[in-house]
Amino acid sequence: MxxxxxxxxxxxxxxxxxxxxxxxxxxxxxxxxxxxxxxxxxxxxxxxxxxxxxxxxxxxxxxxxxxxxxxxxxSTNKTDFFREPQHFDFLKHYVYPDLSKKKQVRIWSAASSSGEELYTLGITVMENFPNLVNQDIKILGTDISTKVLGEAEQGVYSEESVGPIPGLMLRKYFLKGQGRWEGHYLVKDELKKLIHFRRLNLMQPFPLSAAFDFIFCRNVMIYFDKPTREDLVARLAAQLLPGGYLFIGNAESLSGLKTTLKYVQPAIYRKVY
Ligand SMILES: C[S@@+](CC[C@H](N)C(=O)[O-])C[C@H]1O[C@@H](n2cnc3c(N)ncnc32)[C@H](O)[C@@H]1O
CATH class of the missing domain: 1.10.155 (Chemotaxis Receptor Methyltransferase Cher; domain 1)
Known part of the structure; x- marks a missing residue:
């Protein structure tokens, strides 16, 4: 003891x-x-x-x-595939129709945990971008935790965790494990190659040159106090392209924070200039 x-x-x-x-x-x-x-x-x-x-x-x-x-x-790393599904509906109906016509698309999941959010984004991109092969699309996944980043990069998930993925998409984008991988699913390369992983601390200046079409920063601000959230949201906004969106968790809100982002609907904000 x-x-x-x-x-x-x-x-x-x-x-x-x-x-x-x-x-x-x-x-x-x-x-x-x-x-x-x-x-x-x-x-x-x-x-x-x-x-x-x-x-x-x-x-x-x-x-x-x-x-x-x-x-x-x-760190608390709870996450799920298709978590808070209204965000993916919003993307499909209001964001992807325009992005699927752009030459270059940049997406950032800023607290991506073990990868479920990243691969959900990747699946929805692949499902909604008919001209994908002619586009330059990158999804960046960052987190402070090297443990969850390693899991995300490995892309192996239990049968239980892939539960929210519709059967057709599961078969299309995952390989079913056999032998010692029985009961597990592995992300296929065509999905994985859209995604890049990097350790990044949201408290420090972002070492990123890209401007993003949209950013997911969901279910991490709940652990931060108000001054920290306000500063983070300002830096995320600066990293968005004009017209870009910020998605936060359903339990989070920017109300009461000074921000240039405009409210669109619960947990969705837009840079309008
Ligand atoms: C609860 S998970 C949310 C995962 C995913 N965004 C979702 O909504 O399902 C929060 C993640 O934020 C990460 N995190 C906490 N503090 C951070 C920081 N300062 N910089 C980057 N990531 C951080 C944690 O490691 C954890 O993986």
């Missing part, structure tokens, strides 16, 4: 600040137990015997890799 496995309120505050300053996630006081349970695994892995010792360890620049592991451990 480890000694000192209690996280004191004082130590918790130091973790709150460390996490907030580095990745923007706001571990409010009521989330102390959640943080304790997520950090415990890292204490066990590193063999460190107290939260204070672990914090000193991860903040040592020589242990940058453990800092990445800590972020992997504390």
């Amino acid at each position: 480890f000694e000192g496995l209690n996280l004191s309120d004082e130590e918790f505050q130091l973790y709150q600040k460390l996490i907030y300053d580095s990745v923007g996630i706001n571990f409010t006081d009521n989330k102390k137990q959640l943080l304790v349970s997520r950090l415990r695994k890292r204490l066990e892995m590193t063999g460190l015997s107290s939260y204070a010792a672990y914090r000193r360890y991860v903040t040592d620049p020589n242990n940058a890799e453990e800092f990445v592991q800590m972020i992997n451990a504390i």
Whole structure:
């Protein structure tokens, strides 16, 4: 057993600040137990015997890799294929008809987690762009967590997780696993090649030259406080092409934030200039 496995309120505050300053996630006081349970695994892995010792360890620049592991451990990665399906309906009816005529299309999923959102976007693009082969289309998937990015890049999903994908599309875009992959589905190359993966921290200036036709930044702002959201939305807006859209999660809203983006419908905003 480890000694000192209690996280004191004082130590918790130091973790709150460390996490907030580095990745923007706001571990409010009521989330102390959640943080304790997520950090415990890292204490066990590193063999460190107290939260204070672990914090000193991860903040040592020589242990940058453990800092990445800590972020992997504390982030919430819940996602699904075709999550919040009204966004994909909106794309199909109001966005894709124009984009399918453009030479170049750039799409960004800014907190893409384990890839379900990215591959859903890819499937809907392939289904709605009849001239795809003559277009230059890229979908960028970014996340802070190297763990989920690795899973996204691998593109292997359980039978349960592919449940929301309509049967016809599942057969068209996935290979059914056999042998040791029984019960799993692998994303086919033709879908995968639309997608690019990159680690990116939304709290830092975006190292991106592209301007995007639309950005998905869904179900991540709920972990950020208001000033962080306001700054992030301004930088996302700057990364959109004129007429481009920002999609956020259904549980999120930009109301009360200063932004140049115009409300279109719940969780959908547009850069109109
Ligand atoms: C709940 S998931 C949402 C996934 C997907 N967008 C969806 O709506 O289904 C939130 C994701 O945000 C990522 N995240 C949290 N803080 C981040 C940051 N500062 N920069 C980039 N990604 C971050 C987490 O690693 C996690 O994968």
